[in-house]
Structures are given as C-alpha cells and as structure tokens.
Amino acid sequence: MPERKPRKDATRNRAAALAAADTLFADCLSPEDVTMADIADAASVGKGTLFRAFGDRTGLIRALYGARLEPLAAAVESGPPPLGPATPPAERVPALLDALLCFKLDNRHLALALEGTGADSPYRTDHYEQWHTLLRDLLHRLPGLADPGFTAHALLAATRADLVEHLAGERQTPREDLRAQLAAFTTRVLGTPGATTPRSG
Template sequence: MIQRKERADALRNREAVLAAADDLFARSPSPRGVSMDDVAAAAGVGKGTLFRRFGDRTGLVRALYEARVQPLREAVESGPPPLGPSTPPHERVPGLLDAVLRFKLDNRHLALALEDAGSGSPYQAEHYTWWHRTLQETLRQIPSVPDGDFTAHALLAATRADLVEHLSGQEHMTAERMRSELAAYVARILPPDGEGGEGG
C-alpha cells in the first residue's frame, strides 16, 4: 500500500513538474530565463527531486518535449496517411515536414528551449536523429533523389525552431503562410511524382 502511494505521488510530482515547466517556458521571453530553481518552486517540489527525476535542465526539457510529441510519433510510425508508413513517399515527405513545422508552431517555447539546451550538437539529439532517419528512409523510396541523407538534413533545416521563431516573431509571418512556403520549397526540391518510379 505504501509503495503504491509512493508511485502515485511520484507520478503526480512528475506531472506537476512538466506542467510547471511548460508554463514557465511559455511565459519566458527567453528559454535560458527558466532555471531548475524556478521549475521546482512553481511545481512545489524540492530541487533534489527535480534532479533525481530528470538529471538536469536539458533532461527536463527533453522529457517535456517527448510527452508533447509522442502522439505525433505514433502517427508517423504506425498511423494511416498522410503521415504513416503506407503513405506514398511523394506525399509523405511534405506531410512529415508540415507536421514538424505545425508541432513547432504549436510548441514554439518548448522547441526553442530544446534546441537552445546547449547539450552538444543539436544534430546528435535523439529527437532530431529520429526525424532525420524517418525522412531519409522515406526519401530513399524516391530513386531520383540522389542523396537522401543530405536532403533530409536540408529539408529539416527549414523547420528549425530558431528560424520558426524569427519568422513568426520578427517577420510576423503567419502560420498559414509559413506552411505554404515550406510546401512550395519541398515541391521544388523533390522531383516530379512518378519520375523514375518508386524504389524499395
């Protein structure tokens, strides 16, 4: 009984921390303005609890990001079109990139905090390598794309959180226009549908 209560308390604490961190990042003008002390105080937990649960600030940001992105990952890995693996590659590539952009537009503060976490190269982060691998594997099904690895990197660069933040915050570009511009860019990069057939 005591063990069950401790597990329930731990779960409540985790949810309280994630909710507090999400709110603080959303209200802060800069991702770097949110500290572990701030999160612990807002969540009503000890700082030691925070470090034991998440390791460090970057671990906390990653946990929050993963909680938000999980439904999208499930749709990409096993869902129906336009994101699932059964989607024709010429439709799936723009669909994947639009999904990444929409997620970052809906979670601007969180995406920016994750890319700003300062934990080495952002291109080695688990969330980036997963998106890159998924996109690269889809591009490989289009034989006339000569280098799916580089092309996947180049296409994902158009959805970086700092670029999204600049376009939205500094250039006041609407989400609809951003999505339209990205779709047009992807269409220019990909060969015409049917060129060279589909590979495995």
C-alpha cells in the same frame, strides 16, 4: 528480481514538474528565462526532487519535449494518411515536414530551449536522428533523387526552432504563409510538381 515501480509521490511530482515547465515555457519571453528554481516553485516541489527525477535542466526539457511529441510520433508510426506508413513517399515527406513545422510553431519556446541547451547540438538529439532516418529512408524510395541523406538534413533545416522563431516571432510571418513556403520549398527539392499546399490545421 522484478523492476521496482516508482513511488506514487515521485510519479505525481514528475507529472507536476512537467506540467509546470510546459506552462512556463509556453508563457516565457525567452526560454533562457525559465530556471529549475522557477519550475520547482511552480510545481510546488523541491529543486532536489527535479534533479533526482530528470538529472538536470536539459533532461527535464528533453522529457517534456518527448511527451509533447508523443501524439505526432504515434501518428507517424501507425496512423492513417497522410502521416502514416501507408502514404506514398512523395506525399508523406511534405506531410511529415508540415507536421513538424506545426509542432515547432505550437511549441516554439520549448523547441528553442531543447535546441539551445548548453553545448548540445540539435543534430545529436534522439528525436532528430529519428526524423532524419525516417525522411532519408523515404527519400531513398523516390526515383532520381541524389543523396537522400543530405537532402533529409536540408529539409529538416527548414524546420529548425531558431529559424521558426525568427520567422514566426521576429518577422511575424503568418502560420499559413510559413506552411505554404515550406510546402513549395519541399516540392522544389523533391521535384514533384503538382504537390498541394497542406490543409489548414
């Protein structure tokens, strides 16, 4: 039996809900302030429509985060250097971490909302597992680096949304300073002297 396609109004309502949530999270003072009722009102749909489409608030946040992450995921999967698979590991690892930091900076409240949803752990999300696996496999290819699995966790910890919010939001650390600090930290961890600070972007 062929798979049924979503009705046009369901597809439209889903897109409207994601767009409304995107705006609300971008403009909020705290991600906890954004409720399903707020999103339903902004999208001009009923709360029941949101729950049918996404299951709950966490499901909506995950869907929105995944949609925002798609361009970066595509660049990592098949894009050109420095993010794409043709890049040598010693260059690709810092480029990937820089891209992830920039994503968290550009989506601070959304990333905070995802990493702080109820009892969920950011370490159990699909996107974290994908990033960790990619970095671990790249680190395996670097000679002399002990315990690539733990090193991948440690490097990703430097891009956690709560840390990014603390440094960029509360401490008002400039974006380029954060990128340079992460690049220097990554260089020390990898033991790759001569690595350059990422370009502005």
